[in-house]
Amino acid sequence: MKASDLLVNCLENEGVEYIFGIIGSEVIDLANSLSKSEKITYIPVRHEQGAAFMADVYGRLSGKPGVCLATLGPGATNLLTGIASANLDHSPVIAITGQKSLNVQHKDAHQYIDIVKVFEPVVKWSVQIKDANTIPEIIRKSFRLSSSEKPGAIVMEVPENIAKANATTKPLSIPPDPKSVPAEESFIQAVQLLHQCKKPFIILGNGVIRQNAVKEIQAFIEHLGCPAANSFMAKGVLPKEHPQNYYTFGFKEKDYVLRGIEESDLLVVIGFDFNEKFPYEWNEKKVPVLHIDPLPADVKEGYPVKGELVGNLKETLRLLLEKDVSPKPWEPSGELKKRIDDANSLNKNMDNPENLTIENILHVLEKLSTEQTVIISDVGAHKVATARTFQPKHAKQLVISNGLASMGISIPGAIGAKLAAPEKTVIVLTGDGGALMNFAELETAKRLGLNFIIILLNDSMLKLEVETMNKAFGESYGVTFSNPDFVQLAQSFGINGMRVNHITEFKEMLATVMKNLNNIFLIDTIIKENKKE
Structure with a gap:
């Protein structure tokens, strides 16, 4: 069997449905093999970065690795930002790249760079296939490693002579993933810590969502009766109205949750990823920690671990609830x-139709979103506002990039989201800066016949940088620009759009579009500063 055919068979064996990418000369054998697949849909995109973002969001919403494809050299390096973003956000992603034949890699070959080494610092595993018969082993290892905690990105390089070679091996069987639980002595220590403390505070991370442990964590929180707060990427684990929901922490300014953390005497940290926020930034007083996670605790300043429960979160929390853990209800002073409720309120200036602000847009979005709505936030000032104030109905209804925090993820991410969850209403929330980075992927979405809504926050600046520089220097520099007519630009892609100048216009427009969404629709919002508080 031709090696490229074997590789496709292995991908089919892993349950791959979609591959996002751009084909170049060094991957034409693989492309030819993909053309014969009845199980995998290949999706040509407009830029490799977009392909990586699509695979990222598809992976985090579907729970199985998203796959992207690029040729050698610039094709592969164009994947780099999206792949690094997926790895830091712990999204399962497999990237396949082409490469020159093995017999010319020692020369100064056209477009040749060592892609394996380029990607090594930003992925879980970067590997070159040197023997066609190792393809089944490498594919199986890649998918298992990508999906195991903490999930991340894998880069697999296929030299063109290997793709053309003959292979005699077959895809490997896929055993179920093992589910480990902590040892009994670890439970004894954890229960003792919970008995001894008087004011526990629960910190929730994205691992709770990745491990499908939302119901178990809700039961644990309600049993313990103490406050709980979530990272940016763990929003939706607790309902907005839940009395123990102290919302989101991890902000540079006005992080009121930290006062509750400082008053506590034990932090119960569950599924938290340190790349969202270093512990020394939110545990300045070094409150003792009970670490509950699929992996052992890293040694970090501000993270004094007194007990660990290491194992599958769903099973670990279920077993912990069976122990004799006494409730610890308390409220910070x-x-x-x-x-925190007042600080997170979105009910500001709604009576003034001139105030088309990010906060008021989020207020409308929260009111109109349903249990079938997925919001994808790009990166910028609106991401911070979204993390602080917007409350999704459930987990996995708000996608935020917070590890690498890369602008440009939202429009290609919407494509990955719709393919992972076609029954959901997907809404993109993006600034003008992030939108134009991957605006070309609207052609991809249109070609696929997808439907989603783009809310474009139009203020002709990088607002977060403007605010930061004004605070530091009293002025800003190099962070403003001019914009095209976004409505006309969308129409050139065959996409309808409207511009709104008032919050009442926006509310009416969004409600109408959500009821009759059968295409992509862009709402160009002309952002204005609050005129009064």
């Missing part, structure tokens, strides 16, 4: 819950 100074009416902190009310202060």
Whole structure:
């Protein structure tokens, strides 16, 4: 069997449905093999970065690795940002790249660079296939490694002579993933810590969502009766109205949740990824930690671990609830819950139709979104506002890039989201800067016949940088620009769009589009500063 045919058979064996990419000369054998597949749909995109972002969001919403494809040299390096983003956000992604034949890699060959080494610092595993018969082993290892905690990205390089070679091996069987649980002595230590403390505070990370442990964590929180707060990427684990929901922490300014953390005497940290926020930034007083995670705790400043429960979160929390853990209901002093509720309120200036602000847009979006809505936030000032104030109905309904925090993820991400969850209403929330980075992928979405809504926040600046520089220097530099007519630009892709100038216009437009969504629709919002508080 031709090696490229074997590789496709192995991908089919892993349950791959879609591959996003751009074909170049060094991957034409693989492309030819893909053309014969009845199980995999190959999706040509407009830029390799977009392919990586699509695979990222598809992977995090579907729970299985998203796959992207690029040729050698610039094709592969164009994947780099999206692959690094997926790895830091712990999304399962497999990237396949082409390469020059093995017999010319020692020369100064056209477009040749060592892609394996380029990607090594930003992925879980970067590997070159040197023997066609190793393809089944490498594919199986790649998918298992990509999906195992903490999930991440794998880069697999296929030299063109290997793709053309003959192979005699077959795809490997896929055993179920093992589910480990902590040892009994670890439970004894954890229960003792929970008995001894008086004011536990629960910190929730994205691992809770990745491990499908939302119901178990809700039961644990309600049993313990103490406050709980989530990272940017763990929003939706607790309902907005839940009395123990102290919302999101991890902000540079006005992070009121930290006052509750400082008042506690034990932090129960569950499925938290340190690349969202270093512990020394939110545990300045070095409150003792009970670490509950699929992996052992890293040694970090501000993270004094006194007990660990290491294992599958769903099973670990279920077993912990069966132990004799006494409830520990308490509330931080100074009416902190009310202060956080007020700080997170989206009910500002809604009576003033001139205030088309990010906060008011989020207020409308929260009111109109349903349990079938998925919001994808790009990166910028609106991401911070979204993380602080927007409350999704459930987990996996808000996609935020927070590890690498790369602009440009939202439009290609919407394509991955619709393919992973076609029954959902997908809404893109993007600034003008992030939108234009991958605007060309609207052609991809249109070609696929997808439907989603783009809310474009149009203020002709990188607002977060403007605010940061004004605070530091009293002025900003190099962070403003001019914009095209986004409505006309969308129409050139065959996509309808409208511009709104008032919040009442926006509310009416969004409600109408959500009821009759059968195409892609762009709402160009002309953002204005609050005129009064």
